[in-house]
Amino acid sequence: MPSSIIVRALGLATLALFFLAAFTPLPVFLYEMITVPVHIERADAIVVLAGGGVMLSGQLTDSSLRRTVRGIALYRDGLAPLLVLSGAEGRTSESAARSVLAGKCGVPDTAILASSAGHTTHEEIAALQPLLKARGVRRLILVTDGAHMRRAMGLVRDAGFEVLAAPVSEVETPTRPEPRLRLLRAALREGLALVYYHIAGYL
Amino acid sequence: MTPYMAVALTSLVAYFIAVKRLGWRPSDLGRALGRMAESLGAGVIFAVVNVLAAAGLVLGLRTLTDRFFSLYSLDDLVWLAVSMLQGWAWGLWRDSKDRRTATGPGAGATVS
Numbered sequence: 001m002p003s004s005i006i007v008r009a010l011g012l013a014t015l016a017l018f019f020l021a022a023f024t025p026l027p028v029f030l031y032e033m034i035t036v037p038v039h040i041e042r043a044d045a046i047v048v049l050a051g052g053g054v055m056l057s058g059q060l061t062d063s064s065l066r067r068t069v070r071g072i073a074l075y076r077d078g079l080a081p082l083l084v085l086s087g088a089e090g091r092t093s094e095s096a097a098r099s100v101l102a103g104k105c106g107v108p109d110t111a112i113l114a115s116s117a118g119h120t121t122h123e124e125i126a127a128l129q130p131l132l133k134a135r136g137v138r139r140l141i142l143v144t145d146g147a148h149m150r151r152a153m154g155l156v157r158d159a160g161f162e163v164l165a166a167p168v169s170e171v172e173t174p175t176r177p178e179p180r181l182r183l184l185r186a187a188l189r190e191g192l193a194l195v196y197y198h199i200a201g202y203l
Numbered sequence: 204m205t206p207y208m209a210v211a212l213t214s215l216v217a218y219f220i221a222v223k224r225l226g227w228r229p230s231d232l233g234r235a236l237g238r239m240a241e242s243l244g245a246g247v248i249f250a251v252v253n254v255l256a257a258a259g260l261v262l263g264l265r266t267l268t269d270r271f272f273s274l275y276s277l278d279d280l281v282w283l284a285v286s287m288l289q290g291w292a293w294g295l296w297r298d299s300k301d302r303r304t305a306t307g308p309g310a311g312a313t314v315s
Contacts, residue, residue: 065267070263120270177207189278196274 002187022177027184034190035146036153036165044137045082045113046074049144049152050124054092063145063197068098071143072105074166080141084113084132086124105197121148122202125155132161141166147190152202228309238294255287 020026027176051064060068068085075083081104087094095114102112113135119127132140139162144152146167156163174180197203221227254277261272 004241007244007248008241009244010247011240011242014243014247015240121271193274 019106021181021184023180025180027180027187028173028188031147031183034150034187035167036149038167039051039092040074040113040141040166041164043080043139043141043162045084045132045135045140046071046080046166047084047140047142047156048086048098049104049121049134049142049148050087050094050118051145053088053090054095054097056091057093058097060094060097064094064098065101067143067145068101070103070166070168072107074143075102075107075111075140076105081111082113082137083107083111084115084140086115086118086128088119089116113129121152122155122197122200125152125159126195129159138162140164143168145169147186151194151197151203152192155199158203218270237265238298242294243287244290246287249289249293250283250286253282253289257282 023157048067051067052061053064054060058063062115064087071083071085074080085095085098085102087096087098093116095116097110099109099114103109114133115124115128115131118124140156141164142149142156143166146169149165149167153163153165172179174183194203218232224227258274261274261275261276264272265268
């Protein structure tokens with residue numbers, strides 16, 4: 001039956017992809033196609049995008065924490081006078097939790113701009129645009145996960161800013177099957193998100 | 204690589220037990236692997252349809268209600284496992300239909 005041959009071929013192709021992804025550097029190659037290389041220079045602001053909010057325990061999620069720490073480190077290196085901490089609203093505000101952490105790490109309150117608006121990257125950047133324009137920001141360093149950077153940079157550029165990339169690595173270059181599969185999943189998820197943003201007309 | 208060496212070893216042991224002790228035919232293994240690929244393929248089809256349907260539902264709910272529904276809710280491996288189970292059940296169902304057909308028309312039916 002031709003339909004069963006097609007289904008069988010699909011199954012074999014899936015198996016082949018699984019073994020290629022688990023036991024070869026294919027996921028690393030795909031991931032690198034999506035990521036943007038680091039490019040950091042002095043700018044008007046460091047913008048740290050939301051990263052999954054705050055857990056029930058009140059702690060920032062791993063992703064949010066990694067991004068926040070990177071933003072604080074860039075501020076402490078003197079790369080911009082303003083640290084913009086974006087975040088989702090929830091039981092606990094992510095941007096408020098990030099601001100507290102930044103304060104504890106020595107960033108003065110006057111240098112922190114917290115923004116809690118938007119559920120998606122598109123909404124988040126639309127909400128940040130007037131706040132940044134009001135502060136006279138024209139050039140910014142964007143901090144987000146490596147896979148997310150391309151999509152976020154496109155939106156920030158379209159919002160009228162010059163943007164420099166400070167990606168945060170989600171994973172070390174993997175040498176074992178499971179992390180490789182996780183990397184493939186991240187690359188596929190972001191690939192689909194890029195397609196969706198293009199179809200929706202956001203990019 | 205140790206766990207994968209264990210997988211290779213247990214596969215070999217299982218093969219020898221099946222052939223030497225249980226009397227299974229080695230030529231049937233190829234057919235069984237083909238069936239497995241078919242179940243996997245059906246699972247992939249279910250996975251794609253499931254994710255498209257779920258994405259449509261999320262976007263529809265966003266449009267029709269004031270609440271926000273995140274597409275990140277689709278980023279969960281459990282739906283993939285469930286889709287594979289759907290594919291597996293589909294394959295078994297088809298096999299049972301094929302077996303019934305092979306035993307002749309009306310096999311298993313009661314005549315009053």
